[in-house]
Amino acid sequence: MIPLVHDFRGETVLVVGGGPVGARKARRFADEARTVVVSPEFAEGAFGDAELVRAAVTVDDADDWVARFDPALVVAATNDSEVNDALVAAARDHGALVNRADRSGERDVGSVVVPATIEDGDVAVAITTGGASPALSKYLRERIEAELAGAGEMAELTGELRAELKDSNRTPAERRDAIRAVVRDPSVWKALRSGDTNPRREAARVIRTTENEDA
Ligand SMILES: C[C@@]1(CC(=O)O)c2cc3[nH]c(cc4nc(cc5[nH]c(cc(n2)[C@H]1CCC(=O)O)[C@@](C)(CC(=O)O)[C@@H]5CCC(=O)O)C(CC(=O)O)=C4CCC(=O)O)c(CCC(=O)O)c3CC(=O)O
Numbered sequence: 001m002i003p004l005v006h007d008f009r010g011e012t013v014l015v016v017g018g019g020p021v022g023a024r025k026a027r028r029f030a031d032e033a034r035t036v037v038v039s040p041e042f043a044e045g046a047f048g049d050a051e052l053v054r055a056a057v058t059v060d061d062a063d064d065w066v067a068r069f070d071p072a073l074v075v076a077a078t079n080d081s082e083v084n085d086a087l088v089a090a091a092r093d094h095g096a097l098v099n100r101a102d103r104s105g106e107r108d109v110g111s112v113v114v115p116a117t118i119e120d121g122d123v124a125v126a127i128t129t130g131g132a133s134p135a136l137s138k139y140l141r142e143r144i145e146a147e148l149a150g151a152g153e154m155a156e157l158t159g160e161l162r163a164e165l166k167d168s169n170r171t172p173a174e175r176r177d178a179i180r181a182v183v184r185d186p187s188v189w190k191a192l193r194s195g196d197t198n199p200r201r202e203a204a205r206v207i208r209t210t211e212n213e214d215a
């Protein structure tokens with residue numbers, strides 16, 4: 001398995017099965033994609049902005065459902081493994097990715113796993129065990145979460161600094177040293193996390209230090 005980051009904007013995600021697992025996946029994908037959940041019943045709880053379609057998918061009409069919504073990704077989250085099998089085949093026939101919620105280990109061609117994810121602004125950390133132990137993915141996510149505080153703002157700040165440094169007369173090596181020093185600097189992190197001092201000013205100070213080193 002190779003982790004990639006997928007942009008689902010403008011795409012449709014079809015989730016089949018409205019239990020707690022279907023709801024969790026629907027919430028996740030509805031943040032970004034048009035998300036449709038098809039199920040005869042829906043668990044209590046949030047489905048995010050997903051559209052709910054009350055129907056049971058059968059082995060014979062799985063293909064019609066996939067053709068109807070033309071999704072980039074099909075999430076097979078029913079508790080009926082034959083229906084999930086049919087959804088995997090339909091997704092493959094339509095060139096869609098498929099995520100199978102009821103199966104670990106052996107994976108179908110073109111299948112994807114939904115990792116445990118931490119997000120802070122544009123920064124995302126995804127954890128997978130290759131399907132071996134979802135509970136471990138969840139536990140590690142909980143442990144790592146606090147580490148990421150301020151990372152989204154650090155990405156924003158250094159993104160701006162990179163653009164500004166590109167417009168200056170520094171060499172690529174000088175720009176690299178400056179950005180590396182900023183992302184590693186405890187006082188910049190502290191400023192981003194506490195708001196007590198101005199992170200931009202701290203970053204400018206750190207960048208000046210790298211200039212002195214080069215001189
Ligand atoms: C293969 C995968 C397919 C997929 O769904 O993509 C899959 C499959 C299965 N999960 C099962 C069970 C549990 N899943 C969780 C939790 C999560 N499961 C997620 C992903 C994945 N689960 C993919 C692999 C990810 C990886 O590589 O690690 C997370 C990370 C992401 C998400 O789903 O959003 C989310 C945590 C999110 C978070 O909190 O951050 C818990 C924990 C809990 O509930 O406390 C349990 C109970 C404990 C246990 O069993 O481990 C079962 C057995 C069902 C049964 O026994 O009936 C199967 C099927 C099977 O094993 O056959």
Ligand SMILES: NC(=O)C1=CN([C@@H]2O[C@H](COP(=O)(O)OP(=O)(O)OC[C@H]3O[C@@H](n4cnc5c(N)ncnc54)[C@H](O)[C@@H]3O)[C@@H](O)[C@H]2O)C=CC1
Nearest residue numbers: 017018019020021022039040041056057077078079101102
């Ligand atoms: N990937 C994961 O993180 C986890 C996966 N699982 C697995 O995922 C499956 C789903 O988990 P839960 O949501 O907890 O199960 P659940 O049994 O609570 O919900 C299943 C849902 O699928 C719907 N459904 C059943 N047949 C259908 C059909 N033909 N067409 C459309 N919808 C149909 C049901 O109405 C129900 O809403 C479980 O069978 C289990 O194997 C379970 C826990 C975690």
